[in-house]
Amino acid sequence: MSPRGQERNEKMRAIAKTKITKAALEVFAEYGYHGTTIKQIVQSSGVSKGLVYHYFPSKERIFFHLIELALEVSKKAWIKSLDTPGTAWQKIEKLSQILFKTAFTDENSLYFVVMLQAITQGKSIPGLFEYIMMHGAHYGLLPPLIHKAQKSGEARQGDPDVLSSTYLAVFQGYTLLLLHDKDLHTKITPETFTDVLRNRGRNK
């Protein structure tokens, strides 16, 4: 009944969809949502326009798909760090290491750039902001961790929510700087992030 082997068929689908997704990631990361045209994705992926619309119903859904993947990559990094055995402070150190590696040196780094694009242009894409808020809940895991590390004296004093925001600000700020300084990652280390939260005072 099936005209082609179902297995082979699935493989073809996966390959084509991956091609499109990969090309879209590169183009969206560079030009932003509105700055990207379907034509660019078509040319960058090497497939036809018809095929793009065969796999995705609209430009908007392609972007949403990338944001979905980006949130997965981010979430995975966070969960992996927090699953590390050890103290709260060790988990924070692990988080810095994994975020540094994933966002600045990995093949996945473009996902973090696309997230930046979503944050700065999200207002003109209906539902995007709500989507990110819903699926980005893992950011909320940091404040309690900071609170714990404060009690053990390893984290510096201050409102854990503010410190968490500052930590995220440094991370996102560096992702921004990376856009125009491609070897920034050779100048900084995971410690650059961790240091923001570290208790360097005398009351250890």
Next chain:
Amino acid sequence: MSPRGQERNEKMRAIAKTKITKAALEVFAEYGYHGTTIKQIVQSSGVSKGLVYHYFPSKERIFFHLIELALEVSKKAWIKSLDTPGTAWQKIEKLSQILFKTAFTDENSLYFVVMLQAITQGKSIPGLFEYIMMHGAHYGLLPPLIHKAQKSGEARQGDPDVLSSTYLAVFQGYTLLLLHDKDLHTKITPETFTDVLRNRGRNK
């Protein structure tokens, strides 16, 4: 010869151009360069399409004009801080205060958002990045200041260039966070920025 008093004429020009610039600032800050249409600027400013093109040759030049103003606002804040009498550390503290006030509470805060838009979408606007690099030289004033404050023991140890980047990253990162958390500025203070550079260790 002049059908209208020249003075009155100049005034009209200034008013119209200000109207357009102000509206453009708001729309570009919210939707980004590509996400903004001339129609939006026209409707937001209340002037006619023709008038917009009377004062600006293209959408691109409107954006460049805003970036020009944004760099001026930023430069003014930096120069004002560094002209403060006092030690290097006191100048850094002043810089944090002025940046906080200007970027988070001022009417000028939108200029910092537009700069973010320029950074994330600049690759698709020819010449923009070079323009920012040329006119944003005042950022280079921070590392020597940090170096001085390290010698007096007030700034923490570390490569001044990296510390300067981290300072800018925190600042830009918070500008990003502000996009979706309108009363973020009530939770943080200028100290949040200064703290990144402060020597909190025992070897004062």
Next chain:
DNA sequence: GTCTATACACTGATAGAC
């Protein structure tokens, strides 16, 4: 012959420009 991945010319809408 049937099914599905793929191609591409086309359309209507809307953008920037003047």
Next chain:
DNA sequence: GTCTATCAGTGTATAGAC
């Protein structure tokens, strides 16, 4: 207000596996 280019999205045809 009008013009023209280009955008997102579609309708239809083809190629090839079974």
